[in-house]
Amino acid sequence: MQTTFPRLLLKHAAERPQAPALREKEYGIWQTWSWERAAEDVRLMSCGLAALGFEPGHNLAIIGDNRPHLYLAFLVAQSLRGVPVPMYQDAVASEMAFVLEDAEVQFVFAENQEQVDKLLELRETVPSLRHIIYDDPRGLRNYKHEGLISIEQLFELGREYERAHPAFYKDSVEQGQPSDVSVILYTSGTTGRPKGVCQTHASFINSARGGVEVDGLNPDDNIISYLPPAWVGDHLFSIAQWLVAGFTINCPESAATVSIDLREIGPSYYFAPPRVFESMLTSVSIRMEDAAAPKRWLYQKFMAVARRCGAEILDGHQVPLTDRLLYALGNVLVYGPLRNVLGLSRIRVAYTAGAAIGPDLFRFYRSIGINLKQLYGQTETCAYVCIQKNGRVKLNSVGEAAPGIEIKIADNGEVLVRGVSVLKEYYKRPDATAEVMDAEGYFHTGDAGLIDHDGHLHIIDRAKDVGKLASGAMFAPNYIENKLKFFPQIKEAVCFGDGRDQVCAFINIDFDAVGNWAERQALPYGGYVDLAAKQQVLDMVTECVQKVNADLAAEEGMSDTQIARFLVLHKELDPDDDELTRTRKVRRGFIADKYAVLIEALYSGRSEQFIETQVKFEDGRTGVVSATLQIRDAKRYPSVAKAA
Amino acid sequence: MKQRPLGDVILDVQNISLSFGGVKALTDISFNVREHEIRAIIGPNGAGKSSMLNCINGVYTPQHGTITFRGQTFHHMNSRQVAEMGVARTFQNLALFKGMSVLDNIMSGRNLKIRSNLLMQALRIGPAEQEEIRHREQVERIIDFLEIQAHRKTPVGQLPYGLQKRVDLGRALAMEPQVLLLDEPMAGMNVEEKQDMCRFVLDINDEFGTTVVLIEHDMGVVMDISDRVVVLDYGKKIGDGTPDEVRNNPEVISAYLGTSH
Numbered sequence: 006m007q008t009t010f011p012r013l014l015l016k017h018a019a020e021r022p023q024a025p026a027l028r029e030k031e032y033g034i035w036q037t038w039s040w041e042r043a044a045e046d047v048r049l050m051s052c053g054l055a056a057l058g059f060e061p062g063h064n065l066a067i068i069g070d071n072r073p074h075l076y077l078a079f080l081v082a083q084s085l086r087g088v089p090v091p092m093y094q095d096a097v098a099s100e101m102a103f104v105l106e107d108a109e110v111q112f113v114f115a116e117n118q119e120q121v122d123k124l125l126e127l128r129e130t131v132p133s134l135r136h137i138i139y140d141d142p143r144g145l146r147n148y149k150h151e152g153l154i155s156i157e158q159l160f161e162l163g164r165e166y167e168r169a170h171p172a173f174y175k176d177s178v179e180q181g182q183p184s185d186v187s188v189i190l191y192t193s194g195t196t197g198r199p200k201g202v203c204q205t206h207a208s209f210i211n212s213a214r215g216g217v218e219v220d221g222l223n224p225d226d227n228i229i230s231y232l233p234p235a236w237v238g239d240h241l242f243s244i245a246q247w248l249v250a251g252f253t254i255n256c257p258e259s260a261a262t263v264s265i266d267l268r269e270i271g272p273s274y275y276f277a278p279p280r281v282f283e284s285m286l287t288s289v290s291i292r293m294e295d296a297a298a299p300k301r302w303l304y305q306k307f308m309a310v311a312r313r314c315g316a317e318i319l320d321g322h323q324v325p326l327t328d329r330l331l332y333a334l335g336n337v338l339v340y341g342p343l344r345n346v347l348g349l350s351r352i353r354v355a356y357t358a359g360a361a362i363g364p365d366l367f368r369f370y371r372s373i374g375i376n377l378k379q380l381y382g383q384t385e386t387c388a389y390v391c392i393q394k395n396g397r398v399k400l401n402s403v404g405e406a407a408p409g410i411e412i413k414i415a416d417n418g419e420v421l422v423r424g425v426s427v428l429k430e431y432y433k434r435p436d437a438t439a440e441v442m443d444a445e446g447y448f449h450t451g452d453a454g455l456i457d458h459d460g461h462l463h464i465i466d467r468a469k470d471v472g473k474l475a476s477g478a479m480f481a482p483n484y485i486e487n488k489l490k491f492f493p494q495i496k497e498a499v500c501f502g503d504g505r506d507q508v509c510a511f512i513n514i515d516f517d518a519v520g521n522w523a524e525r526q527a528l529p530y531g532g533y534v535d536l537a538a539k540q541q542v543l544d545m546v547t548e549c550v551q552k553v554n555a556d557l558a559a560e561e562g563m564s565d566t567q568i569a570r571f572l573v574l575h576k577e578l579d580p581d582d583d584e585l586t587r588t589r590k591v592r593r594g595f596i597a598d599k600y601a602v603l604i605e606a607l608y609s610g611r612s613e614q615f616i617e618t619q620v621k622f623e624d625g626r627t628g629v630v631s632a633t634l635q636i637r638d639a640k641r642y643p644s645v646a647k648a649a
Numbered sequence: 650m651k652q653r654p655l656g657d658v659i660l661d662v663q664n665i666s667l668s669f670g671g672v673k674a675l676t677d678i679s680f681n682v683r684e685h686e687i688r689a690i691i692g693p694n695g696a697g698k699s700s701m702l703n704c705i706n707g708v709y710t711p712q713h714g715t716i717t718f719r720g721q722t723f724h725h726m727n728s729r730q731v732a733e734m735g736v737a738r739t740f741q742n743l744a745l746f747k748g749m750s751v752l753d754n755i756m757s758g759r760n761l762k763i764r765s766n767l768l769m770q771a772l773r774i775g776p777a778e779q780e781e782i783r784h785r786e787q788v789e790r791i792i793d794f795l796e797i798q799a800h801r802k803t804p805v806g807q808l809p810y811g812l813q814k815r816v817d818l819g820r821a822l823a824m825e826p827q828v829l830l831l832d833e834p835m836a837g838m839n840v841e842e843k844q845d846m847c848r849f850v851l852d853i854n855d856e857f858g859t860t861v862v863l864i865e866h867d868m869g870v871v872m873d874i875s876d877r878v879v880v881l882d883y884g885k886k887i888g889d890g891t892p893d894e895v896r897n898n899p900e901v902i903s904a905y906l907g908t909s910h
Binding site for chain 2: 030031032033034143144146147258259261262265
């Protein structure tokens with residue numbers, strides 16, 4: 006049966022009016038919206054927006070953190086047969102301007118003063134922007150700008166409009182078609198300007214339904230919604246699956262309280278990109294290193310047991326009785342309390358997507374009894390291409406094709422996708438659409454991968470990133486970087502090597518983890534730049550790099566891409582400086598240009614290099630950091646695979 | 650851009666002199682504060698700024714002069730009386746309960762407003778529980794306002810200095826004061842923390858209409874957010890007026906920058 010999101014909302018409100026739809030922690034208490042209230046809020050907001058002149062075909066930009074009214078705003082736009090266009094809340098004004106202009110936005114729903122200020126500033130250059138509606142009135146009482154209204158005023162307009170046009174809302178929802186565009190998600194784009202990906206109700210609903218069926222999601226499930234609503238992953242989980250399965254979404258109090266809120270809610274279904282799992286593990290490692298000796302001993306002892314048999318037990322494989330008993334004991338003493346501390350004790354199923362996850366990291370979570378699985382997809386496919394099914398999880402694959410999806414590998418190794426989740430088009434970009442869609446209806450993902458004999462898809466790297474060393478050996482930078490990033494001390498890494506004779510790397514230390522380590526070593530440091538340049542820190546990073554080299558040496562075809570030389574960067578790579586995308590993927594080309602002197606120094610054999618870098622603060626001001634960076638050589642190992 | 654226009658004089662200080670033995674801390678100081686105003690007292694180190702605040706607050710009793718608050722004139726005030734009249738303050742060197750949580754510290758600011766007695770509170774009988782819920786709601790609004798939700802349960806002693814200052818402000822706000830005295834709210838803060846604190850002070854003034862009297866020696870901060878400024882030097886008033894007037898006052902310039910004689 007084909008339907009639309011507003012119709013799904015009305016269905017839940019009719020069938021289970023009092024069941025919780027959304028929760029938000031405010032003033033220290035979880036406040037609940039029932040399905041009935043959610044539907045009513047959407048109805049009134051829709052009528053209010055219609056009163057302001059919002060018409061079918063208009064786009065409603067939505068910007069802010071995860072707040073119930075912001076999620077409901079998606080449904081408001083859809084109810085009026087318009088299209089919601091979510092934007093990243095930490096975007097700087099110039100990035101927002103592009104989206105607002107490209108989508109010809111007249112109406113914006115903004116969270117608070119911070120966003121309103123940015124929008125008012127932009128209105129000078131984007132004249133189409135007429136109406137700004139804000140959710141949180143804090144600090145905005147004195148703003149008397151034309152077209153700026155609060156959500157309370159919107160509700161009031163809505164009530165009036167509904168009195169005059171009582172059948173308006175119902176008619177409008179009924180006219181909405183499953184084939185209508187339900188959302189435009191702008192891709193962060195590791196190269197070039199962002200593109201607006203148009204997805205229909207049908208594709209997101211079918212993608213959500215596939216996921217709901219695979220994992221048996223039901224109305225009793227709870228999730229915590231804390232990822233940027235402009236990201237396809239959050240849209241799939243917090244909007245599409247929310248409305249398809251009818252579970253409850255919970256909005257944290259603020260970005261800083263997510264880990265506390267996570268423990269309070271105890272979600273049964275959880276979704277996070279690998280970096281969140283990484284930082285969780287980093288904080289556990291830091292705290293364990295600070296723990297008393299007996300605790301540390303217990304932790305190490307039982308984590309060894311978990312590594313040996315935890316994942317196998319979760320998958321229902323055969324495990325010797327002694328290991329099973331030890332694991333049960335460990336569950337009581339270590340794994341259970343650890344899951345509880347992380348707020349993951351009620352997890353039935355957890356997903357990671359958005360980037361490749363290190364196999365060791367992945368195995369860690371599975372080994373302590375968390376059913377963590379991988380999902381593969383991109384904005385253009387509603388983040389729904391491959392999904393790992395219970396009991397069929399492989400550590401290094403992203404799973405089998407999801408229900409309703411076909412995958413195949415092109416001759417050049419690129420992954421091609423056809424099925425329910427594939428995009429309708431790029432907004433106003435037929436040229437770009439034609440580039441990624443072929444005559445047979447396959448979407449070209451741009452990822453290089455292979456399908457194994459069990460039908461599992463393995464992703465190697467971005468197709469355009471995969472290069473060759475001068476020797477002809479394949480060079481997959483992401484693959485090496487992910488290995489580096491598994492060390493809690495390393496936050497980010499960028500490898501170079503395409504067309505060169507050897508591989509060199511930039512490394513970003515993790516300030517929390519390395520800072521804590523430095524404190525325990527009684528190593529004084531004055532901030533990030535200083536810490537990153539310490540000899541002891543460099544020694545430690547060298548060890549990490551050499552472990553990665555040993556690993557690469559053992560893998561077939563990877564031995565030549567061991568890291569020869571590296572340096573530790575003096576500043577963190579940052580989306581504000583355009584070095585990372587908003588979803589924190591490295592912009593390889595940009596970094597290579599910006600730090601050209603450093604790359605030159607790495608390959609010319611110099612032992613140190615001075616560099617001065619501009620940094621941009623979130624309010625648009627700029628500053629300069631400079632440092633002399635040391636360059637280290639890493640030991641390389643003979644290829645084990647060749648010898649065998 | 651001010652939402653509430655400045656009202657009548659709410660606090661009037663006349664001819665205050667204060668000395669400790671032979672040391673004259675304040676000599677014949679007079680100024681007034683109008684309702685909804687942000688009034689700054691500035692001056693170099695040792696100018697008598699904190700002494701002035703302590704006189705208003707009832708910590709010190711001046712030898713001469715009167716203080717008129719809402720039409721009532723006093724020769725000396727006591728701290729409790731001042732608090733009951735709706736004047737709250739923060740401290741330069743913080744005076745928080747380090748071992749208690751942020752929540753409890755701010756709750757302690759509601760002390761004067763709690764009606765049920767110790768026994769009722771301890772046994773949770775009578776109206777005590779309802780009352781606590783009411784006060785907790787108020788405290789939660791302040792926590793939300795100051796954006797310290799993540800630290801609600803954290804012992805204050807574990808927080809960085811900038812956040813402790815915020816908690817100190819939160820406790821003063823819990824009294825729902827008409828006049829808020831801030832003793833160097835930005836001292837020892839980095840630029841970002843100062844900006845945050847400025848925003849809070851402006852928002853408090855704006856949203857609640859609270860009159861703010863603040864001491865500060867960071868001239869930049871004061872000039873940006875104050876309506877009027879009093880300048881003290883060696884216990885004497887050397888300037889009084891809008892930030893622009895004060896900035897161009899030759900005496901003020903010489904007190905801050907020094908002049909050749």
